[in-house]
Amino acid sequence: MSGIAALSSWLAIGSLAAAGGTFALVAYLRRHLGKPGAGWLVATLVAQGLFCLLAGVSLAVSEPGARLGMESLTWAALAWVGPLFLAFALEYTGRSGLLDGWTMVPVAALTSLVVATAPINDVVLRAFRVESTGPAVTVSYALEPWGLFAFALGTGTAGVAVALLVDTVLSYGPLYRREAATVALSAVTPTIGVAMWAFGLGPDPSLAFVAVLFVPHVLLDAYAFVGSGMFETNPTTRRAADRTAIDDIGTPVLVLDPDARVVDYNDAADPLLDDGSDGPTLLGTSVSSLVDIDADPVADGGVGTDGADPSAPTGSEPGEADELVTVRSDGRRREFLVSRSTLSDPKGASVGTTLVFQDVTRERRREQRLDVLNRVLRHNLRNKMTAVAGNAELIADRSDDERLSDIADIIDSSARELIDIGEKARTFEQCRRDGPRYRSVDLETVLTGAVADYRDGAARIDVTADGDAAPATDPELLRIVVANLVENAVEHVEDATVSVTATVDGGELRVAVADDGPGIPDGELAPLDAGAETQLEHATGIGLWVVQWSIDSLGGTVSFDTDDGTVVTVRLPDGPGGFDGGVPDPAPAAIDT
Structure with missing residues (x-):
């Protein structure tokens, strides 16, 4: 019996220690108020702290009437913990839309009120008696229906909250795993204490271990909130993104099952869908008849493994690498570019298809x-x-x-x-x-041919090229670029001296065209910098625009130096693809060998 008495003393000490640790945690978490879930968690800890404090203090009360009142207040405080913890989990994990945390407040308030008034009602407990087991005073009693409901409400809501946190651990990977797992684990020990009390387990049925088992709960919470900064990284943003990424996009998105039936769609797709005998149709046309969902999805950019888009129509423009479908509705013709991606389950098996329709x-x-x-x-x-x-x-x-x-x-x-x-x-x-047709080119031959028609109009045109270099580019587009730049110099500079120099270094072809004229006027270059012409700013011809467009299609860049004459420097990648902010042509690029 002495062992039971000593144990009861430790129950009082442990309960008060749990209360002190809980309130210290509340003081720390006040700085996070306003962040998702923080307010509900602080409220949960306040209720938890009150429960532990009342549980510890009540172990010193031996008068039956006063002890019944203390016991009722103790369990009334605990009645708030589960519902408030669920409200925290809902908001922290971004699920408050499923069940708003405020809906738990009236339920918890009513339950707490009924439990707190147990001394004057007969619906919470019965057969209450004081059983002194040593320095601490313990009690025993049986639960009536409202008491059982309060027990089920607290454990049930806490269990749902733990499940939500565990789902966050499984769904969102390492970013929130440590914090959510720690908080979920912290609920285990109090749950064990409640189960021991409810089913009369332990060395003495009159000993309630619930409050003292909040000590490891507080330690784990302190690790999650203080040691790892739980509210510094929050899954609410991630879940909101998952929920709204498709719904908020202005492009219609359809989700199909393996049988090509529409099982989900976003708001933008709603005006396009009609009810058909076999399910929703796109403007009266079966989706499966428009898009071959059994074909292999096209990689990003619409380029298949053979370097061409297998689904693009013949002669498709750059940017039209996805499948082009045509729908007629009410006599009107609608055209969409459709991109497909496969939906897979965690094991990698295909479970459906996502179709994104871009109205073009x-x-x-x-x-x-x-x-x-x-x-x-x-x-x-x-x-x-x-x-x-x-x-x-x-x-x-x-x-x-x-x-x-x-x-x-x-x-x-x-x-x-x-x-x-x-x-x-x-x-x-x-x-x-x-489209660009890349091949290994003889620089000197291409450049000499580009300037041939302009030699009679200039004082001198010099061409210098790396003799050993054979970069991969489109020779026709390169010829267009150089010819237009040389023509611009010859036409605007009397007896012009023009030099064309080409070098290849580090995977880059650099061509510089220089003349000894007054420099290209700013008014000619301004539209190129702006990317558009206006009534006030426009070029006098099309030559510089053709230069810009050709360079863009090759994924290169161009710069103009007009301080002393004009030096135009063209930088092109050696082979398909852009570099340093270049704008590669989105159409598939062919390479001739």
Whole structure:
């Protein structure tokens, strides 16, 4: 019996120690108030601290009436712990939308009120008696329905909270694992104490170990909150991202099961879906008839293992590597680019498909209109301007009026400039449609050919290239770049001296075109820097734009130095792909060997 008496003394000491540690933890956690779950956790610890304090103090009360009142208040405080702990777990793990923590407050308040008034009601406990076992005064009693409900509520809500925290451990990997696992583990010892008390386990049924078993609970919580900074990393953000990443995106997203049935979709997809006999359809058309979900998903960028997009339509534009599908609804034609990804379970087995629909109807219509306009303008421009130039030349040859001949020469010159602009646009457009075709090139041959047509208009054009270098690039696009830069120098500098230098070093092809003129005006370069022309800022021709577009398609960069003459430096990767912020062409790049 002396052992039981000593044990009862330690129960009092342990209960008060648990209360002191809990309130110290509350004081520390006040700095985190406002963070997800912190407020609920502080409230949980306050209720826990009150329970431990009342449990320790009540062990010194022997008068039956006063002890019954103390016992009732003790368990009334404990009635708050489970529901508040569940409210914490819901908010901390980002699940407050499932069951708001505030819904637990009235339930806990009612239960606590009924338990606290146990001395004047008969629904909580019965057969209450004081059983002194030594220095500490213990009691024994049996539970009535409300007492059993309070027990079930506390243990049930605490169990759900632990399950939520364990799910966080399993779902979110190492980022929150240590903190959530520690808090979940901390609930084990108090649960054991409650079970021992409820089922009369232990050396003496009158000894309640619940409060003292909060000591390891407090130590584990202190590790989670103080040692590892639980509220410095919070899974609420991650869960919110998981929940809203698809819902908030403005692009329709469908989730299909292995039988191609739509099982989920986001808000953006809702206007596109209709009810069909076999489930939702996309604007009245079966999704499985639009997209081959059994085909292997296309890798990022739409390039298959053979370097080409297996699903893209023939002649697809850059950026159209995903599957293009067409849907007709109410007589209207809608076009979508569809990208697919496989949904896998934790074992890696395919359990469905995610389809992302990008509505490109307006873009496709705009491209079609531009294609028609470009074709008509280029065709008509070339034919009509050729006729204009020919007639202007004829007038100049046959007229004896010097003033009329000068006007005819101006017309002829302007017409030929327009023809030249059209030819540049046509040449670049053809290269753009074909996509960059990389091959090992002889630099000197390409550069010499690029400047050949401009030698008569310049004082001197020097070409210098690494003799041993054979970089991989598109020779036609490289020729277009150099030719336009040299032409720009020859046309704007009288008796220009131009140098073209090409070097290859560290996987980079560098081409510098320099002239001894006054420098390209800022007004010509401003639109290139801005990426667009305005009424106030626009280039006088298309040559520099063709240079920029060609370099962009090769994934390179261009810089202009106009301090002393003009030096244009073009940097291109040796082979497909960009570097240092280059903008590689999204279309598949072919490599000729």
